[in-house]
Structure formats: C-alpha cells, structure tokens
Amino acid sequence: MLVLGCIALIAGCGCLGLWLAYRIRRRPIELRECSMALALLDTEIVWGATPLPEAFCILKERTDSPWQDFFAELQERLQQGESASTAWRETVITRNAQFCLKPEDWQVIGDVGKGLGRSDRTEQHKQIELVQRQLIIMKEQAEAWSSKQAKMWSYLGFLGGIAGVLILI
Amino acid sequence: MSLHYTLSVVQAPKVTSKAMGPQREGSLPGLNKSATLWADMARWFGDDIRSILNNLKGIDFNEVEELRLRVGQPLLVRTLDKDLFINQEGLAASPQKAYFIKHEDLASAIERMTHSSVYAVEEDLKQGFITLPGGNRVGITGEAVLLNGQIQTIKHISSLNLRIARDIRGLSLKILPLLLSSDGSICHTLIISPPRAGKTTLLRDLIRLISNGVPQVGLKGQTVGVVDERGELAGMWQGVPTYDLGFRTDVLDGCPKASGMSMMVRSMSPQVLAMDEIGHSDDVIAIADALRTGVRILSTAHASSIEEARSRPVITHLLDQGVFERLVVLSRQHGPGTIEGVYDLRTGRIL
16 A cells, blocks of 8 residues: 555656656747747738738648647637737637746737737738747747756656655655 | 739639628518628627617618718718718717717727738728728728828728628610620720719629620620729639629739739630729720730729710820720719710710
8 A cells, every 4th residue: 555655656746747847848849839820920911911810810720739729719809800919918818828838928929919910011020020039039048948947857756756755654 | 912912713603602792691581681781781890880780770771872980970871862870879860969980980990891900901001992801892081191202001090981882783784785896796895984873883793794695685605804903893802702793704803903904814815804993094005905915895984974084184095095985874863873875986976
C-alpha cells in the first residue's frame, strides 16, 4: 500500500512537471503561429483588400488549433455585425484559456484589434507590422528561455515527488 | 490592386439556386415577405435604426427606393412618390416627431456595411459610395481628406443614402425588338435617363435576355461580357452574383471600365460588352478600341434627354463619332422605368 502511494505521488508530481514543461515549450510555437497568421492577414489586407470576415475564414483554414478556433470565433462575431475591435478584444478574453501564452503576449496580440479595419491598407500594414516585430522579439526570448525551463520542470516534477516521498516516509 | 480584380464566370443555374437576393423570396406571403426584406436591410444598421426598421409598419418594401440618413435630421424613407419620415416606433410621422439620426448611427452603419474593413472599400469610398452584397449602393458624404489634391478618403460621414436595387424582369422585352438590326444582331445601344429612373435595372434585364436569347424575336443567346465597375449590375459577393444575368454572361467585378473592356475582349471573346454609366474620357478610347474587334456595346449614361446628353463632352464625342446606333431614353413620368422613346441615331427617327 505504501509503495503504491509513493509511486502515485511520484507519478503525480512528475506529470505535473511534464505538463508545465509542455506549456513552456508550446509558448514559442504559438507565438510563431500567431506571427505567421498575422503575416497572412497582412497579405490579405494589402494585396487582396479582402474584407475581414473573409480574411479570417482564410486564416482559419491555414492555421492549426488553437489559433483555428480563435479565428473561427472572430469570423463568426464579425459576420454577426460586431465591430472588429470589440470582436478581437472579446475573442481574446474568451479564448485565452486554450493557449499557453502569457498575459504580456496577450497584451501585444490585443494591440492588433485596436485599429483593425479602421484605416486604409498602408496604415493597416504598418500596424500589423509593428505587432509582428514585437511578437518576433517575444518569440526569440521565449525560445531561449523555454528550452532551459522546460527541461528543469520535467526533472523537477519527478524530483519533487521523490522528495515528498522521502519526507513522508 | 490591378492584379486582384475578380474575374468570374457566371453560371446561371448555380446562381438561381444560391441567390440570396431579396427579390427571390417569392414564396412568402405578401406582408411577411415585406417584413423579411426589411429585416434583411436592417442588418446593415446599428441597434437603434435596426429596431426601427424591424418594427416598420405599413410601408411595403417593394415600393421603397431609398433610405436616407443625415446626421441631425429625421430618418427618411423615399418611396415611389412620397417622402416618409419615420419615428422611433417605426411609423410614418411629421418631420419634427421623427427619429433624429445621431452620429453614432452613421458610424455603426458604416462599420456594418464594410464588415469593419474600411480598407476593402477604400477605392469606392474615394468616389463617394460603397456597394453592399446584393448590389444595393450606398452613397456617402462627409469631410473629404485630400492628399496632393486627390481625395484620400472621406471622414466624419454626415449622410448615407441607401439605394435599393431592383430586379424587374421582362421590362426590356418591349424594347428589345427595336434594338435588333436587320441581320439579327444587337445594335450598339446607349440608355440615358435622369437618376432613379431605372437605367441599371433595364440594362440588367437586357443583359439577361441577350445572354439567354429570345426565340420570339429571333434573338439567339450571345456571349455577354459585363464590366461591372461599381458592382451594381451583378451584385457580386465573394465571386457569386446576386442577380441572374443569364447563361452566357461573364462578369468582371470592380474593374475600371476602360481597362476592363480590353481585358474582357482579350480574354473572354464576348459578342456583346455591357457596362454601366460611361462618362469618363478613358471610356471613349476603350470603346473605340473594343468596336474594332466587332463587339457590340451596351451602356448607360446620366442625362434626361438627347439635348442634355449632347451637352456632356464625352457623350457628345461618342454620339458624333456614330458609335451608338440606338438611344433609349427613360424617365420617371409613370414611375421608374418609363420608356420615353427609342431613337435610331443613324437616321434620327423615333422607333
């Protein structure tokens, strides 16, 4: 019985550590996907003059989950007549639980919505480019940080479990 | 931008089944139908005006020509013969008791009409209008922003005029025989009328008949190329036309007429080229070019009579050159679409 308890404790702590490590590894990937999606959006706006609902539909098809669901919700909201800035803000609020991003990432992503669709193509391009530049910096930082941190958490979980077992015994 | 004109081939059967145009919901009973059509129109406005339009009573949608919103002025619905001011409850009222338009109403209407994508209608906005899916055109005034003397955009929008597009079938059947030459081909035709007299509607109907063919008058179906600069003729939405323009019609949407005409001639080999509202000097050169390829021209222009048309340099030039063989004059004398006369421009006779 005691042995089983010990194994459960170690496995539990280990899984928690692995999960945290997974989340840390996901963050730069999600940031990269976001910047890729913004590049697509930029192309649609500048070259295609595509209206936003249609542009989000294209983004939805070209991205993976969770960004796929994010753009699907945006498209739906815009089709119901919501303004782009409110739709973007609300979607960020409702969907952020599905992502592994940090609040500071959302702050940058939230900036996209502020002037979205309100000006001509050159202005839209400028705004999206600005956000993209920031996202790339954040992604690089996250990458450098994540490899170390992820490794640490995946070990720390199991080690924490073993430490717990030792203390309890 | 020039790379992105939508070149799409109209497939009539698909169009009819997919058509979302308000004119197609023929199976609903009269009153219900009008309410549905109003609801369809109301979605373009913010909450206040939407609820007014949804509650509108006693105004048949099919009689309405324009919806006018001017900031600080009452909401106005123009029907065939009356101007109606609408109050908060959706009833016709005196101007003083009507619903007064606020700036926010206009802002949210523009936001909805452009799907929050002002950049997508940038070019249209410079010319003072946007076209809604379904071909309804919205005229816009406000404060023009200039850059080097060119209009950059319009800000602080102060008035909107939503013109409801109609799809009236069979109107042109009466005049079609007069537009045929002795060998059975279509004459080069110009339709002129003052605003709101049904030029575009007549042209749309002519295109459909020519494209499908009318065996009764010995007209075989012909390939028609439509250069729809303002998106009113086909009412294109994401490549699908709202209006049925016939089996043999190709539509080039949103493209300037001058470059569109040569694109059409080069790529789609049309027998008839149709376009709305000529008046620019570039159009003349393009028409002259197109004529050399043996294509028939079908077009409209703003003018209420031959004399008035002749006072416009571009139109005079075309008439003097003998480009057009037939001239159709429309008026609103007995409602929109009244045909005043069809002239043979070669002989000057009324047909």
